[in-house]
Amino acid sequence: MTIIKRLCFLFLTLIIVSTVNAQDNYEVTAKTFLNVRSYESSQAPVLGTIERGGTVNVHSINGEWAKISFNGGTGYVSTSYIRPLPVPATGNETSDSSIDGWFHSSNYDCTFLIYVILALSIVLFILRKRRGDDALEDASHKTNWIIFMTTCILELIYVSGMGSDSIWFCIPDKVGWLWTILNFILFAFVVYNQWMCFFNTLEDVRYNSYAVFDWQWGIYAWGIGIAAAIICGIFFQFLLVFVGIAFIIAQLIQIGIIFKKVLPQGGWKHALICTATYIIGSVATVIIVAHFMALLIIVLIGLFILSLLGKTSTNRRCSNCRHLSGSTCSLSGRYISSPSTTYCDNYE
Structure with a gap:
């Protein structure tokens, strides 16, 4: 894809994002x-x-x-x-008792948290690159765990406070075109880095609990539950409640496995650390991945549209040698000026 196509693709993507x-x-x-x-x-x-x-x-x-x-x-x-202007309250709203309502009613600005999260993500990236193949121990493990959990908690606070404006940094009307592109790249970095750090930290807390178990029940339940929720939400809405119940049961089984395996080896302290790391880490990671995927889907749609436009505008070929017009023939090294002629100009 040429540079012009890339710019058009970004332009189209950002226009779609800005309309929402x-x-x-x-x-x-x-x-x-x-x-x-x-x-x-x-x-x-x-x-x-x-x-x-x-x-x-x-x-x-x-x-x-x-x-x-x-x-x-x-x-x-x-x-x-x-x-x-204050948003009028309705009988169905419980803004005073919800976290989101508290942030909006108190006019608390959470936008600065995005910079703190980015800084912590950079620190996690450095720690991740410096670690070897083995799990972290002692001071390195504690430092990584504290920074990772702090990042996850701040992400949950940020999303609760910002609500639908959580991805304001990728809206051209708010930050401009240049910063929207740069912020999208930074957002991709944060999401990928957190995904990797999440699984690394899970392995660290499991190793330091002196217990042997896996996270399959909980991790697989997230993927299967989200996919099932999307499908049921579109085609079988009456099954959504059963999907939710099955998801909760799977998570409870995962927590039960943690306590069953960790308590005899590491005690309550490590059992609670493993559980908190899994719950908070998985929720925060899934939330930011979901926000990023919403943007990524728009990007892929834009890429698909541009690929269709590219086929109609660039697939004109010479009727004789079948090479593209407006360029140099790869066989003869001669310039092809028009695809309408029987032979290329000066083509031998």
Whole structure:
């Protein structure tokens, strides 16, 4: 695939991703009115004004400026004079008692956690590259375990706090095109690194518990359960409850195996460490893999579409020698200018 195709592919992918980003409603808090400008600068021309108490639809926020819908187009306003409107509560919502509701009701910003998670992932990557084929022990094991568990817990807090905006760093309207591409690559690195560290850490805690057992019940249940849930969700929704019950039973069996094997050898301490590592690590890993797969599916769809477009635009060949036009013939070294002629120009 040529560089132009790659750029078109990324462009198409990012357009699709950006279309799923919802707008947020904000209230104008300026004393009298708020100027709407044509671009992100206090010196930019004023497109119009919005009275105090008015509502604006914010597309994205970049530092001190917010991109909003205005008069059928877009404009920019200072974030110092707007604030998010509270989401009306309904009878079916339990926002006050949920983690997600607590974050939103307290206006707690979790975006900074993404940088902490990235930094911890880099540390885990270094530790993973420095380890040998054997399981870690003593100080190395404790350091790796603490960093891995901290990373997983922060990921769970981040996803709970951000909700549907968890992948804001891959939305062009929020971070720009260049950072969206770079962030997608970094996200892939974090996901792959965590996947590897998860299984390495499971092996470490099992080894240091002095017990012999495997994780097959729990690990296989994740894969089979997710696949079954997707299939049933599309074709057999009435079976979803049975899939959930079977998944829970499999996880309980895995926890039972851990305690049965570890308690006689390592005691309660190691049994709890093994269980906590498995539960927290698997949940966090599955969640970030799911978020990444959602983006990856869009990428693959874009790649498929571009491959179809490429076939219709580049498969023109010389009617005589069958080599591509607009390039040099690999047999004679002569330039082929047109596929419509019977013979290539100067072709021998």
